[in-house]
Amino acid sequence: MCGIFGILFANGVTKPPENRLNQSSELISHRGPDGYGVYSDSGIGLVHARLSLVDLQQRSNQPMWNAEQTHCLIYNGEIYNYKSLRQSLVERGVEFNTTSDTEVLLKLLIIDGAEKTLPRLQGMFAFAFYDLKKKQVVLARDRFGIKPLHLYRDNEKIVFSSEIKAMKPWIELQPNTFQMIRYLMNYGAPIHDKGFYENIDIVPAGSVITIDMGSEPQFSKFSDVLDMVSHDKAEELEGLSKEQIVDLVDEQMQFSVKQMLHADAPVGALCSGGVDSSLIMAIAAKYHNNLAIFHADVVGPLSEYDAAANLARHLKLDLLTVQARDEDFIRMTPEVLYHYEQPFSGHPHSVPFMLVSKLVQEHGVKGVLSGEGSDECFLGYEYLALEPFWNFYHRQTGKIRSLIERIPVIGHQLCSSEHNIPKLVPDMLGQFEKTIDQRKAREIYTDRLNKPADLNVRTLDLLRNHLVTLLHRNDTMGMSAGIEARFPFLDESLVETAINLPLRHKIRFSPVVWEKDHPFLRDKWVIRKVADRYLPKLLSQRKKRGFDVNAFRRMTIEKRFFDSGFITSQFKLSRNEATYLFETAGQPLMIKLMMLEVWGRLFMEDAPLLEVQQSLQSSASIRSLR
Numbered sequence: 001m002c003g004i005f006g007i008l009f010a011n012g013v014t015k016p017p018e019n020r021l022n023q024s025s026e027l028i029s030h031r032g033p034d035g036y037g038v039y040s041d042s043g044i045g046l047v048h049a050r051l052s053l054v055d056l057q058q059r060s061n062q063p064m065w066n067a068e069q070t071h072c073l074i075y076n077g078e079i080y081n082y083k084s085l086r087q088s089l090v091e092r093g094v095e096f097n098t099t100s101d102t103e104v105l106l107k108l109l110i111i112d113g114a115e116k117t118l119p120r121l122q123g124m125f126a127f128a129f130y131d132l133k134k135k136q137v138v139l140a141r142d143r144f145g146i147k148p149l150h151l152y153r154d155n156e157k158i159v160f161s162s163e164i165k166a167m168k169p170w171i172e173l174q175p176n177t178f179q180m181i182r183y184l185m186n187y188g189a190p191i192h193d194k195g196f197y198e199n200i201d202i203v204p205a206g207s208v209i210t211i212d213m214g215s216e217p218q219f220s221k222f223s224d225v226l227d228m229v230s231h232d233k234a235e236e237l238e239g240l241s242k243e244q245i246v247d248l249v250d251e252q253m254q255f256s257v258k259q260m261l262h263a264d265a266p267v268g269a270l271c272s273g274g275v276d277s278s279l280i281m282a283i284a285a286k287y288h289n290n291l292a293i294f295h296a297d298v299v300g301p302l303s304e305y306d307a308a309a310n311l312a313r314h315l316k317l318d319l320l321t322v323q324a325r326d327e328d329f330i331r332m333t334p335e336v337l338y339h340y341e342q343p344f345s346g347h348p349h350s351v352p353f354m355l356v357s358k359l360v361q362e363h364g365v366k367g368v369l370s371g372e373g374s375d376e377c378f379l380g381y382e383y384l385a386l387e388p389f390w391n392f393y394h395r396q397t398g399k400i401r402s403l404i405e406r407i408p409v410i411g412h413q414l415c416s417s418e419h420n421i422p423k424l425v426p427d428m429l430g431q432f433e434k435t436i437d438q439r440k441a442r443e444i445y446t447d448r449l450n451k452p453a454d455l456n457v458r459t460l461d462l463l464r465n466h467l468v469t470l471l472h473r474n475d476t477m478g479m480s481a482g483i484e485a486r487f488p489f490l491d492e493s494l495v496e497t498a499i500n501l502p503l504r505h506k507i508r509f510s511p512v513v514w515e516k517d518h519p520f521l522r523d524k525w526v527i528r529k530v531a532d533r534y535l536p537k538l539l540s541q542r543k544k545r546g547f548d549v550n551a552f553r554r555m556t557i558e559k560r561f562f563d564s565g566f567i568t569s570q571f572k573l574s575r576n577e578a579t580y581l582f583e584t585a586g587q588p589l590m591i592k593l594m595m596l597e598v599w600g601r602l603f604m605e606d607a608p609l610l611e612v613q614q615s616l617q618s619s620a621s622i623r624s625l626r
Helices: 018-027 082-090 101-120 177-184 231-238 242-260 275-287 305-315 326-331 333-340 350-362 374-378 387-394 398-405 410-420 424-429 433-449 455-464 466-479 492-500 525-532 566-570 575-584 587-603 609-619
Strands: 003-009 035-041 044-050 071-079 123-131 136-141 150-153 157-161 200-202 207-212 218-221 267-270 293-298 319-324 367-369 484-486 555-557 620-622
Touching: 003 018, 003 071, 003 123, 018 035, 018 044, 044 071, 044 123, 071 101, 082 101, 101 123, 101 136, 101 207, 177 424, 177 587, 231 433, 231 492, 242 275, 242 492, 242 525, 267 275, 275 305, 275 367, 275 374, 275 525, 293 305, 293 350, 305 319, 319 350, 326 333, 326 350, 326 609, 326 620, 333 350, 333 466, 333 587, 333 609, 350 466, 374 455, 374 492, 374 525, 424 433, 433 455, 455 466, 455 492, 466 484, 555 587, 566 587, 575 587, 587 609, 609 620
Parallel strands: 267 293, 267 367, 293 319, 367 484
Antiparallel strands: 003 044, 003 157, 035 044, 071 123, 123 136, 136 207, 150 157, 150 200, 207 218, 555 620
């Protein structure tokens, strides 16, 4: 819901020109097509682009001020428990002029302050709260990092925004060379602190930044996923039977889905065909008379259309589908990168995600329920089930390893796990971001639960790292079409349950399960048991497919695409050196180089999107499947 932008001048005097604030507003207008607001005064400028889902009237436009004009708020997100928070304020004599969650948040911040308010919020948000008398701005981002927030600062000014492109009228974007090299070395995307742009930080999830005009910003955290690790909760869940655990997760899922369906504008659901989205839609159909469901069909052998169609028939709902074909992965990559704002090779499904977002927009739906978070909470990734075997394998002598490697299926999986060994140099280039996060998680897990870290600690790793990159994909691709994604699996109570849930309720031995990646092991056991209550087993026990695509693996990029381009300039390559690079690089590296080139042209060289699209289309092709 929406996009925000703000600029603060250290001298407290400079008034930001409204024409440049309007430029920033235009650059994020796709995030908020229903209206925009601009505020400019000595030392400060604020911009808001509104996507209206709750209280659609103009009275809820932003920046939203209190009656005394002493405080204002620009806010992106949804506070799902805003009705109960509003009632608590009414009981304290507070009056309201709107029915929006924005006004509830504004008045809570005025009355109780950020320190008391933030832990009470259930939902997703990034906001800037301005106290005119104190000349103070408070920035905050939700505990899971669902809503984006970026921060730039130099000696003269501080700039913050939902998207980096909105900063372009105010600063010159420069690439972070370390991050580019790290990316080319096949390391994961940055999740907080340093991103792909020099001097622009990704504000970490659960953060609060207090800025007194003319002073250095003060950074703190109001929440961390690690705060949810609880000895008492773990003991409580340990004492429940299998049936009671399934009942609990079912109850929490119903509460979450029902809460996230609330809006004054149409809300639908994304249907991948997998168990997570299928469960969400089956529950949503109980509370929604005519739920709109949307599917991106990746045409070819990886298509999941049949599973999505089976679900639609089971729920008696119409399935709205858009097809993603090979040519779309060439045609749309520059547009995807323009919104993604960094190379996205780790999430090639961003192309069909953008296509389905456009489909949702065409049908007048503004919000969609999505299944992200389930695999992180309940260990649904294929490689995780065998991770204990990998650890055992790497501790053995050469002879024992050789014997293990001869075991059909398992031996192959263990031998191919070498890619999971951390790469020290690219990790160093990212200031050991992921490594430090993981060590901290294990220390807290061991200390609070009074037991060694086991496979269950991977839930913490995934929630604090991999999930953040998925949420970035969902936010940028959805918001490219003015669509807000909502995530029932990220309800705070459900996540707390998942973090402290005994491992046997996530991954369980099953003699009837035969999957190549983890034979005799059922992943996401409790979610599948809940799904059995709503879905036929064909869907509830379906193997995870991961929304896979293979078009990029079949794509060929001609060397001329890179001639006199961003990469040759950035890395100071001569013609002969560039020729050697692009003729020698293998397929995975060529795709990364292509994405880096497109990103560099769009953001560092300000090349028009259409020009980059045409250049790529004339230089790329995709080998057809036989």
